[in-house]
Amino acid sequence: MSPHPTSPARLRAVGVSGDESTVEGPLRGYHHETYVVPLPGATGATGRWKCREPRSGLLWFDRRCFVSEEQLLRALQGRITHVPDVFEVDGLPLQRFVEGHTLGSLHGAGRAVPEEFTGQILRLFGEMAAVTAPTLPAERRCLPEDRPADGDTDGFMERLVCFTEQRVYAENLPRFGSLFAALGLDDDAFKRLRKHVAGLRERPFCLLHADLHRENIIVDADRRLWTIDWELAMVGDPLYDLATHLHLMRYPSWQGPGVAEQWRRTVEAVRPGGTRGWREDLGRIVGYKRAQSVFTDVVREAVSLGRRARSAGPAVESAAARLHTVLTGAARPLGLESVPGAAEIGTALVRWGRTRPDDEGPTPDTP
Template sequence: MHRLHHRARKALVHQLVESRRLRGRGEVLRGHHNVNYVRRSGLVLALLLGAVPFTRFKYRVPLRTVEVVPRIWPREAEVLGVVCRYLREVPPCLADLGGGSVHRYRPGRALSDSGAAADVGEEIMRSFASFFVRTARIPVTELPARPEDWPPDGDSQGFLDWLVRFTRERVHAPNRDRFGALFDAVGVPDDAMGRFAAHHRCRASRPFRLLHTDVHRANVVVRGSRLAVIDWELAIFGDPLHDLATHLVRMAYSKEEQERMTRLWAEAMTDAGLAELTAGLHEDLPVYIAFEYAQSVFPDIMRAALELPEDADTGRFHAAADRIERATRRAREPLRLVDLPGRDRVVEALREWHAARE
């Protein structure tokens, strides 16, 4: 009886949020993995969600897209159930509808509104350092179960090996049929991740913690002097240096900002009694940064091609080529890439792929 009641409530919530989505009164925020519809709740919907009537909520609908990042926990709601007990500023999931989810809306401005490479300042960096410490303190025992093949706690090299294997077997290899000619044409060979693994190793062991893995400007909401990190769907359990590395790269920090953020992170961890998480920092952080450059070359190339419209003009092809050239330049050293083609060849390769797709 309880299960039937739960199912009926879920169906009603889905019907109500869909009706509000279709009315189109509110923001639509599109990311790589989801479309987020920001709407206001009516009286009945608020009652079902346990929310204040007429406040805003966010309805997240997953996009069908190529798999490029690991998701060890399929339901973001499971992770948020734990996270929100310890990070009260993170908006909770109010309803998991299977094909979508309803979240409390966090008012404020996205950090990305200030520009993709704007100086974030000392105060924000210290807030990030505090965020990483508080995330590291979330009890590991309360997290959802990990996959059976997950490396044991503290096996930092095993964790890196898992990430490399995922990139090779779940991102690169399955997409060779569709994008292989384009990968080859822009200088990314079939054995790219093997080259990375042969030259990059972790030297130290660090205890595993909950990692967000996607702390960048668009996932940070600022209100006054406080920030909240949203969108936990890509959270995993692993080496904390991986979380720091993805943050440093995806924030588009300058070299000086990367060094400053790293110092603040290490100081905050040490002051919090978590110095063991900083073991081998200076030797192993560059390894994880190199991995971020290496793995991102595949989604960057595929997205640049996929986002070309059917009637793409010369400007669109050159913009896509810019994106690919930036990705391959950053991955040149980690993947031991040689003979990267010039701009004309990249544009030509995109045109060939685009014509074959059509």
């Protein structure tokens, strides 16, 4: 459903551009209602710019560590190749809209990524490895306990597990507890997950994008890659960024290991010790990412079904099949002795759906 023409985000975009006919959007996106506008007459503001507002009532299941994405982007200018620059209009920071196509639209999940592009992705990892907390003039919002000492990879991982346990699982138990239980997901799953990821080797911390996948990489007309959506960026274990990238990119099985090996050479050259123990630890961190996806996907699939969850049908079958896949992938890190079949998951979804009130709204945002 398209936003109302008088939505706050659209009205702001019209106000910034001064001409409603030049406003493009809303763009496809989950967390923000985004419009693209030119800034006629603004010195130094050639091209088009993104004007956006956070959508209300969404599922936010990722920790945010920087106060402002725009502030971070300003700090990265000249240090990270091809990130959007920022322009301010009447106190409103706007990001430059990068003209081009997402990498995913050109080379979808599961397809090989051309070497000319993997080379640029690896350069990005090298550039991020050179950016450390003391050298990054961008204000952070994360709590002191979410800033473990440099190199404390176990502490870094523990805080990520805590966030998933507390903000994704525990806070959603009142609404989704029966569904979690039917799928074998309980408090003990986090005890087993902690055991799975314990004992990581120490690695010096650096800047992480933490959401580097095909839809957050733009290919411009000159075949250059631009990295967008730095909202989840943080400072931490560089191997976590590689694990997240491999988990989200869905490289074909033959390409992923080569990218990982090139990552090792690139990052180690820039940040000595930054890849220490990577072969032993990579699988464990990927395991955490798979486990994290289980909890977020259960909630999102159930919410997406809405009233359709009250009776068996194609929508429930498709959701159940997707959840069976993610549960199977996370069985080891979560210590699941068995995974319910797709039909059993579908039955659990219908049983859960029939307990929900008609007027139940979306799950509150998790900031």
